[in-house]
Amino acid sequence: MSGRTNARACPERTCVGCRERAAKNDLLRIVLVGEQCVPDQRGTLPGRGAYVHPALVCLDLAVRRRAFSRAFKAQGPFDSAELREAVEALGATTAS
Secondary structure, eight states: OOSOOSSOOOOEEEBTTTOOEEEGGGSEEEEEETTEEEEESSSOOOSOEEEEOSSHHHHHHHHHTTHHHHHHTSOOOOBOHHHHHHHHHHHHHHHO
């Protein structure tokens, strides 16, 4: 026996807000377009990505800690208005 299983391993990422590890599918990928943080729900936009839980609590923590500057390795602050709207919309759809 080799110790391997037939089940595929689910990749994990760390939320830049709460710093908890979670399955990549449970987190929202964020990329930097110009000076703006943009949600990448399909995961296909080019560039370095940061992951956050689709919850306002984690988003607020990430903004307050300046986590996006570190994750993108770029000088901030970044505009996160579009990101906040996307997280609020995702929260409304999951609550329904």
